[in-house]
Structures are given as C-alpha cells and as structure tokens.
Amino acid sequence: MAKITKINTSKLLIKPKIKVAAYARVSMDTDRLRHSLSTQISYYNNLIQENPEWEYVGVYADLGITGTSIEKRVEFKRMMEDCKRGKIDLILTKSIQRFARNTVDLLNVVRELKSLGIEVWFEKENIQSLSGDGELMLSILASFAQEESRSISENVKWGTIKRFKQGIPNGKFSIYGYRWEGEHLVIIEDEAKIVRRIYKEYLSGKSRLQIEKMFDVEGIKTRKGYRWVDSNIKVILTNIHYTGNLLFQKEYVVDPISGKTRKNRGELPQYFVENTHEAIISMEDFKKVETEMKRRRNAGAIGNPSINTTALTSKIRCVHCQKNFQRAIRNQKEAKVYTWLCANRKAGKKANCQTGEIREGILKEILQEALGVKVIDDKLIEEKIDYIEIIKKEKIIVYKNDGHVLEKPYREKDRSSYYTKEIREQLSKQRRDKHQYKRTYNATPFTGLVECGKCANPYRSQGRTLTTGVYERRMYCNTKSTICQNTSIKQYTLERIICDVLNIESFDEKTMDDKVQRIFINDNKVTILLKNGIEETRVYKEKRPFIPWSEERRKNQKQNPRVWTDEERLKQSELMKKVRREKKWSTRK
Missing domain, CATH: 3.90.1750.20 (Putative Large Serine Recombinase; Chain B, Domain 2)
Known part of the structure; x- marks a missing residue:
C-alpha cells in the first residue's frame, strides 16, 4: 500500500501598517516661529517614514493660531475629520501645549479619538492616551498648560499697559480714514x-x-x-x-x-x-x-428723525408691561384707521399686557374732554399733557404738566361716542351684506360682534369636520393662547344663547343685528349688550379647551417621564392591530 504524507504549507501573515500622522502648531506668525514650525514638520516627516511599521499619512500644521480653542484651527479640524473617516490610527505631537492649552478641549478631543480607537502620543511628556493612566496624567498636565496660558496672558497685559502708559499703541490697528x-x-x-x-x-x-x-x-x-x-x-x-x-x-x-x-x-x-x-x-x-x-x-x-412720530409718541404707557404704545394703521375699505397698541403686543412678544387696540379718534375725544377744549392738536398735547396710562381697555389716566390727574373710562366713550349713527348704519349694512363677501372674508353672523372680555381683542371663527362627519364651527380669542387663555365657544352654543336672550324660537341673524350691539366672552360667561342699554349674562359649559403647558408642568414631565412597560406595549400593539383590521387600514411594506 502506498504511503501518503500530508505536507502543511505555512501562510505568511503580513501585519498591516499603522497609519500615522503628526500635528504641529505655533501661536504667532513670526520668522523665528515659522522656522520652528518648518523644523517640526521635517522632523515628523523623517520620523514616520523611517519606521517600516508605519504608513505616512501627513503632518497637519497650524501657523499663528492660539491653542486656547480649536474653533479657528483649520488644520486641526481637518485632522479630526480624517480620523473620523478612518484615515489615521496614531497621532504624534510634540507636547500637550502644542495640542491644546484648554483642559476641557484637550480631554474632549482625546476621549473622542479614544472612542474611534485612535491613540495620541505626547513626546515631551511621554504620555500615550490609550494607556491606563494616560487620561489622568493628561488632565493634570493640561491644567498646568492652561494656567501657563493664563500666566502668559497676564504678562502680555502687563506689557501692553506699560506701553499704554508711555503713549505707545498696542499694534497697528485699522481705522477708516x-x-x-x-x-x-x-x-x-x-x-x-x-x-x-x-x-x-x-x-x-x-x-x-x-x-x-x-x-x-x-x-x-x-x-x-x-x-x-x-x-x-x-x-x-x-x-x-x-x-x-x-x-x-x-x-x-x-x-x-x-x-x-x-x-x-x-x-x-x-x-x-x-x-x-x-x-x-x-x-x-x-x-x-x-x-x-x-x-x-x-x-x-x-x-430719531427717521421714525414718523406724532405728539402722542412716547406719551402713552402700558401699566401692565411698562412699555410705550406705538401707532398702527389698519386699511379698511372706506379709509385708514389709526390705532395705538402696546409695543410688546405689536411685536408679537409674550407679555401680561391685557390692553387691546385703542382707536386714535376715540383717544383724542377723551383728551378733548379731559382738557376742556373743542379741538385738540399736536401743539396742545405737547404743552398740556405729560403722559397717559392705559389700564386694560377700560380706563385712561391723563397726567397733565400742571400736576393734575384725570381718569376717564374708555368703554363708555367707545360705545356712546365712537358708534355714531353713520357708523352704526355702516356696520348694519355690512352685516346685512355678509353673504355677498363671505368667500373673501370668511364672515359668520357674529363677525365684528364678539369681543374677548380679558384682552379686548375680537373673536375669530374656525370650522372643522369631526370624526363623526359633523361640521362644527367654534370661536376663539384672536390673541395667542400663550398670552390669553380665555375660553372658546361653539357657534351653535352662541346661537342658542342669543335665542334665549332675545326670546326667539330659532336663530335669526337680522333680528340679532337689530337688537344686539356687542357680545363679550369671559370664562364661560357670555355678556350680551343690547342696543337699548340692557346687559344680559349667560353661563355656558362645554368641553374643556386646550390649556398650554406651564413651565412647572414641563419641568415635572422631564423629571418624571412616562415609561411604558412591556405589558403595556404589547396591549397597545394588539389594540392597534384590531383597529387596523376593523378599519381595513393598509400598512406600508
């Protein structure tokens, strides 16, 4: 029988080379330091290329850039990007001071490189970042480097101040001209x-x-x-x-x-x-x-000459947020209407200001009455009035230059003086003709009638289709919910209240326009001001509206987040599967 002998061949294992780069930096751009940087680059070129186990990647060098921060070090940031791409396994640098003078930056960078499996060798201190005590030694020595940087800064300041005392500027600054x-x-x-x-x-x-x-x-x-x-x-x-x-x-x-x-x-x-x-x-x-x-x-x-001002500019103050009122223009069909409102509200900032827009015409009529004149002009306002305070949209306090203080209600003037016969007829005509421009203005029977009892801004109407297929219209305060949290109301609910107050069986817009002057809503209460001067108040109850989260609630939610158990997750998953089967939802593949 022939003898068979198995001959084992040994594989030649080639150890991959370590990809090595170096980092060099000098903090000032001078001839001497340029030479120093050039020397560092040559040294690392020779050191890496002469080692047969290393693969030369390159030398990254920053010239004339401080080591207190890595933000402006272009080459350093390029080196970090190459590390993330896997181009570097080992980084050589002369010392901790060349790498970073900021302890926090140094440790963050070293830890980031450590997570990528990249080591940093600091030659002067003889520290390797992946060694057992490497990070401890780095934090200690980096603290010394940081304090040294502070010491150098104090010395530079001392030299600068010494030059200042001699009348010598700190360098040749650039100045136009x-x-x-x-x-x-x-x-x-x-x-x-x-x-x-x-x-x-x-x-x-x-x-x-x-x-x-x-x-x-x-x-x-x-x-x-x-x-x-x-x-x-x-x-x-x-x-x-x-x-x-x-x-x-x-x-x-x-x-x-x-x-x-x-x-x-x-x-x-x-x-x-x-x-x-x-x-x-x-x-x-x-x-x-x-x-x-x-x-x-x-x-x-x-x-400021570039700002268009009037005699009332900087004279009207909001007592709620301590800001001045600013003038605004509303373009209406017939003419422009000038109003005044708090600067915070005009800028759309969150504030506790509960003052709405004040019409300039009504404000001037109140000032005429306060000063006892028939006609008021800018000159008279400047001579007689020091400043004016507005409290919500209810009271106006006029402080005169002679020391006298006069208080006047705003809403009384708003109703009795501003709503003249001509304006009433115009508003009545607009309400009668709502159906003609409903598409353009999205008007409802209550457009222009409902006002917020808290911030005095008008209510707006918004419609939506419920899951039951029923179309519902609800009215909300026009102010952001983060500023005014007044309640909303269904249009149907408001119609029922109008029927109750006017003692009619079914809602009729024309009847409402003939008898109702204004509607105020405040915390589930509807106050209806009739044209004969009588006020009727009704309480309504609906589903609780959305209330914005308070800062305390947000804080508690962050500290005690909702954690789902495995049992709850399984139960919710089964429920959703059942819903999909019943509604025949299609799932994405």
Missing part, C-alpha cells in the same frame, strides 16, 4: 471726506439710518466695498481717534481661554494720549455729536 506710515497715522483724504460728511449730516439732524440710505443711493461704499450700515456709521461717530488723539484700552479680554472681549465701561483704567496724529474732526464737533446722541437716546422714538 487713516493708514499707517511707519509709526504714524496719515490721513487718506478720500476716506476722510466721507468721515467729515457723516459728522456733518448727523449734526444737521439726520439719523444714522437716513445717512445709510443716502449713501446707498449715491453708491458710496466702505473700504472693502461693502454697503454702509447703521453699525458702521455709529463706529465712525463714536471713535475719538478722529480728533487726533488716541484712547487706549477701550476694550479688554475677559478670559484668555475663551478669548471673549468686553467694552471697557470703567472696569479698567483707560489712557488718553493727546495730539498723536492729524485730526479729521475737531474735538468740538465730536462733543456735539456725543451730546446729540445722548439727547436722542433719552428722547426715545421722538429723538
């Missing part, structure tokens, strides 16, 4: 003309917004070719350097790690150096602009 020639600022005449014109136009009464629009029309651009805007013009008007003097330490660094700066409002001393360069603007004009800015700021809207 000037250029640096050696150590001196020299005027650029074309730009200086624009600076002089800005001061001249502002002192002549124009606002910054008006100057901005004027420059835009004329095609005047900034040094970099951009459009002049309000903030640019403000910088020109508030920069004392145009007077030929320098003011140092107008801003200061709050924290060297975050790099955040803050305007110096007296926290640190400032240094004023006189006659350092040729002036574009005289000190006298600069002081005039400073005074005019303060005057306009104190005057509010009246002090």
